[in-house]
Amino acid sequence: MAQKVSIRIDGEYVGAKEGQTILEVARKAGKYIPALCYMEGLSAVGACRLCIVEVSGVGRLLPACTTPVQDGMSVTTNSEKLARYRRMVVDFLLSERNHYCAVCVSNGHCELQGLAQKFGITHVHYGYGYPKMPVDLSHERFVLDHNRCILCTRCVRVCAEVEGAHVWDTASRGIRTMLTGELNRPWGAIRSCTGCGKCVQVCPTGAMAEKGWAVEEMTKRSDSISWLATQRGGRE
Amino acid sequence: MNKLRLATVWLDGCSGCHMSLLDIDEALMGVAMKADLVYGPLVDAQEFPKTVDVTLVEGAVSSQEDLEKIQLVRQRTKLLVALGDCAVTSNVPAMRNPVPVKKLLERIYVEGADVHPGVPSNGVPKLLKAAVPLQDVVRVDLHVPGCPPPAGTIAFVVGELLEGRMPELSGKVRFG
Numbered sequence: 001m002a003q004k005v006s007i008r009i010d011g012e013y014v015g016a017k018e019g020q021t022i023l024e025v026a027r028k029a030g031k032y033i034p035a036l037c038y039m040e041g042l043s044a045v046g047a048c049r050l051c052i053v054e055v056s057g058v059g060r061l062l063p064a065c066t067t068p069v070q071d072g073m074s075v076t077t078n079s080e081k082l083a084r085y086r087r088m089v090v091d092f093l094l095s096e097r098n099h100y101c102a103v104c105v106s107n108g109h110c111e112l113q114g115l116a117q118k119f120g121i122t123h124v125h126y127g128y129g130y131p132k133m134p135v136d137l138s139h140e141r142f143v144l145d146h147n148r149c150i151l152c153t154r155c156v157r158v159c160a161e162v163e164g165a166h167v168w169d170t171a172s173r174g175i176r177t178m179l180t181g182e183l184n185r186p187w188g189a190i191r192s193c194t195g196c197g198k199c200v201q202v203c204p205t206g207a208m209a210e211k212g213w214a215v216e217e218m219t220k221r222s223d224s225i226s227w228l229a230t231q232r233g234g235r236e
Numbered sequence: 237m238n239k240l241r242l243a244t245v246w247l248d249g250c251s252g253c254h255m256s257l258l259d260i261d262e263a264l265m266g267v268a269m270k271a272d273l274v275y276g277p278l279v280d281a282q283e284f285p286k287t288v289d290v291t292l293v294e295g296a297v298s299s300q301e302d303l304e305k306i307q308l309v310r311q312r313t314k315l316l317v318a319l320g321d322c323a324v325t326s327n328v329p330a331m332r333n334p335v336p337v338k339k340l341l342e343r344i345y346v347e348g349a350d351v352h353p354g355v356p357s358n359g360v361p362k363l364l365k366a367a368v369p370l371q372d373v374v375r376v377d378l379h380v381p382g383c384p385p386p387a388g389t390i391a392f393v394v395g396e397l398l399e400g401r402m403p404e405l406s407g408k409v410r411f412g
Contacts, residue, residue: 094411100328101412102321102383113411120406123324123371123379130366132334 005071010078016069023051023064026077033077034086034115036093036204037152038065039222041229042161048152049089050115053077061085087119095124096175097133098147099205105218106206112150113205129175138188141211142200144179149207151177154222155199162229167193179207201225240398242267243288244276244319245309247302248329248367249295253320254278256384257292260391270398288313290397296322296329297368301361310374315397318370319390321383321411329367337363378402381411 002017009026016025021044026033037048046066053064056074061082064075076082093099093112101107133146153170156179160166167190171180182190200208202222209218246254254277258264274288275281284305291313297303310316321327332340341355341363370376380393389409396403 094325098331098334099411100321100325100331101410102327104412107412110412117407117410122381122405122409123318123369123376127372128326128330128369130330130333 005069005073007069007071007073007075009075018069020069021065022053022055022062022067022069022073022075025069026053026064026075031077033064034118035065036111036115036150037154039154039158039202039229040226042154042157042202042226045153045157048093048150050086052082052085054079054082083119086115087121090116090119090121091124091126093150094121095126095128097129097131097149100147103215104148104206105209105213105215106148106220107216109216109219110206111204136187137211138186139193139195139211140188141195142187142197143209143211144181144187145207145209146178147207148205149179150205151179152204153179154202154204155179155208158198158202158225158229162225162232163194163196163198165192165194165196168199198225240271241274241285241287241289242271242394243274243284243291243309243313244278245284245291245293245295245305246277247293247295247306247323248298249320249322250328251277251294252384253292253294253323253390256382256387257319257390257394259387260394261387263391263395267394267398271394284308284312286312290315290317292317292319292394293323293370294319296326297364297370297373298329299361299363303364303373306370306374315377316370316374317378317380317393317397318376319380320385321381323370324379324381325411326367326369326372327383333366337365378405380405381409383412385409 002019005016005018007014007016009029009031014025014029023033023038033051035051038044038051044065046063051064052061054076055062101113136144156168159168167181169180170177172178181187182192200210201220202225273279274285291309297306318324322329345355346353393403
């Protein structure tokens with residue numbers, strides 16, 4: 001049985017179990033920590049860096065989703081410094097690829113757009129890259145628009161860990177990283193894809209969407225995927 | 237009391253932001269009491285006046301003409317507002333950016349033409365390599381994102397500026 005530990009989050013004492021992450025404990029305690037790549041029920045990868053927190057005695061910021069709690073730990077979830085870095089993360093995500101909210105199926109339901117609003121971002125501070133990105137329309141029911149992909153890898157993980165098909169992966173490195181399916185086949189030609197659409201449902205932006213929706217019409221059901229994942233995993 | 241000198245400018249945009257400005261309805265009366273609209277697609281003036289207090293700019297900077305215009309506007313304006321996603325992010329006009337201009341024009345005016353194929357060159361401004369947001373070429377004092385920014389937002393922004401205050405938009409506006 002996991003040992004009980006006690007940590008402080010923003011000054012409040014919170015009970016936790018060894019092995020839990022700061023993010024799990026904080027969310028359970030009703031604390032808001034923003035995150036884009038984290039999704040309950042999937043493994044945590046610490047990719048988006050939005051969930052960074054300050055831990056007393058640690059000289060650097062730590063991602064809450066991959067940092068296990070330790071007894072006596074004191075965590076700060078919100079500060080001017082954290083807000084500055086989180087804004088910077090969203091700023092980078094907005095300028096790296098081509099996010100044209102106005103013509104996106106997920107306009108109004110997008111987690112990236114929502115965070116930009118929440119953080120009070122009215123414009124980006126780094127130049128737009130305008131990279132040429134492919135749009136994969138080969139699947140009969142789904143679209144993959146790389147312009148809108150933020151490489152959170154939720155789709156990669158939900159497919160591997162929940163659906164068990166492991167269609168998606170990332171290829172290349174750094175700014176050239178691309179989502180890729182079954183050794184770089186177009187989606188419609190991927191034989192291991194079961195067509196379940198879990199990847200679409202967990203995608204935080206309009207990068208993956210169902211065909212047939214117009215601007216603002218695509219809403220996602222990532223909550224139900226989280227529920228499914230936690231049920232299957234036998235986790236709490 | 238001197239009225240505030242207000243101008244609006246329409247660069248590479250769809251005029252939706254100007255429509256949204258008109259959509260503030262009765263609030264326009266209040267604006268008219270406190271400001272003179274000295275330039276823009278909604279009034280007759282042909283030349284951008286020498287001095288303007290506030291200019292609302294819709295659209296991205298896409299052509300040589302846009303570039304020269306916005307530089308002149310900046311010189312003659314005290315407070316420059318990027319109004320809407322095209323002015324703030326370059327938005328839809330920037331969707332052409334990954335395609336080289338020559339290829340783009342040929343695709344549309346040669347390959348895509350049923351009659352008289354040929355890239356127009358007479359009397360049309362040269363396209364820039366990329367459509368860019370205002371902030372890439374001039375200093376912008378206030379960004380108001382939205383496609384278009386809702387009428388209520390514009391009424392708030394203009395109302396605050398008319399009172400001599402800088403509108404606090406944090407959390408109130410969004411892209412798209």
